[in-house]
Amino acid sequence: MASGEKEVPKEKSKEEVKREWMAKVQEKGDTLRSAPKELQNDKEVVMAAILSDGTALEFASEALRHNKSFLLDAVKATKASWLIKYCPGLETDADFVKELAAAAGTGLIFSYYTNASCFYGMRDRFEATGASVPGGQAYAQVMEELRKTSGGSATVWFDELPVFGFSADEGRWIHPSADCGRDEVPVPAASSERHAMWNCLVESRSQRMPPEVGSKHPCWCCHWLRQVRRRHQEGAVICCAVSNIYNAAWVERYGAGSSELSDARAREFGLKREMFHNGRPRGWGEGDIEIKGAGTFSRVAPVHPHTLRPLGEGCRWERQALDGLDFPVYVFFMP
Incomplete structure (x- = not known):
């Protein structure tokens, strides 16, 4: 050259x-x-x-x-x-x-679990309903984010009306993925033949109390599951998140975190292991997780300062209930 x-x-x-x-x-x-x-x-x-x-x-x-x-x-x-x-x-x-x-197939699906941008893309392009809404200090902000980006959520709210929750009989009975039979049904008298699902408290936003015999109360879980099924039948894609971390700042600002529970932590706190029929991502509830384009976050559920138990007990029930439905539910770490 x-x-x-x-x-x-x-x-x-x-x-x-x-x-x-x-x-x-x-x-x-x-x-x-x-x-x-x-x-x-x-x-x-x-x-x-x-x-x-x-x-x-x-x-x-x-x-x-x-x-x-x-x-x-x-x-x-x-x-x-x-x-x-x-x-x-x-x-x-x-x-x-x-x-x-x-x-x-059916149940919880983790194909895009670590890809927050995929979830954002789904919500931008078609109607996706967030089925499992984490609570805590970030609850109101999570709800606002869902309203802005996905047209709502499959959460029901009874405010001061006492309702049945997801467990009874000191945790030995857990609400199934179908109607339980308590919703607005008179509370039967205590007897050796009464179902264990009645052995519980009813709760509102500000109080907890034993249900009176003959009283009727909504079952929050039945209403929530009906809402999820209805939204699915309407064509919405049902998704859930295992944290309430919209971005890194939320961890410090709202105490946002994961609700994953590892097997070791389940044993430590005397709780049931989290198992799903499609399996679960490697490292569940342990160490850190890297989310594409969003950062690295702890997968360990923080301990509540008052209950001294891992946060997200309701979220973990929701995951079990969703896993038992007859359609797929898509799981992401970040909402």
């Missing part, structure tokens, strides 16, 4: 370009939006993007988004039956919708 001449960069091969984009979408699925058109139509690249972030399907070619075989493979890989919402027209195919539902 003559002195002063510039070396002309070698043009990358199609294989090199594809490898580069594969790495990009594996790291951040929605970068698929900037990929060359031919790669937005490449099954391997698009599948890699979907495995990283299901909402990336929006940026796939129209041909792939209407390819039933490809979509079925994607749902089998992610258990995200909601991917069909990015495929206009296919939702009217009742038989195909059933096939996708069968591929997704």
Whole structure:
């Protein structure tokens, strides 16, 4: 090469370009939006993007988004039956919708558990209802965030009206995933034949008391589960979060934290282990977790200063109840 001449960069091969984009979408699925058109139509690249972030399907070619075989493979890989919402027209195919539902299965699904941006993308693009709403100091702020971004939540609130809760008989009876039989039913007299679910207190926002024989009270759990099922039937995607950490500042500002309970902590506090029929993410309730684009947070549920028990007892019941429903519920660490 003559002195002063510039070396002309070698043009990358199609294989090199594809490898580069594969790495990009594996790291951040929605970068698929900037990929060359031919790669937005490449099954391997698009599948890699979907495995990283299901909402990336929006940026796939129209041909792939209407390819039933490809979509079925994607749902089998992610258990995200909601991917069909990015495929206009296919939702009217009742038989195909059933096939996708069968591929997704039921109960809690952790496919995008550590990807907060996927959850934000879901809420921005279609109606997603947060089913499990953490409480604590951040409750009002969590509710406001849900109202702004997802059209509401599947929470019910009875304020000062005393209601039945999720456990009875000193924790030996736990509310099932279906109606329990106590909601607005007269409290029977105590006897050896009375069901253990009646051996409990009723609670309102400010008081706790034994229910009087013959009195009727709402069951908060029955109402909440009905609300979740109703929202699912209306077409909402049911999701839940295992923390009330919207961003790092909430940890200090509101005492926000995780509600995960490891097996070791369950034994320490005499509580039941958290088990789900689809399994649970590695490191459940232990150490720290890195959330893509949001930071690193503790997975250990903080101890309540008054009860001296791990926070999130109600959240843990909600997870068990959701896991027993006959449709999928998508779990994220951050709401």
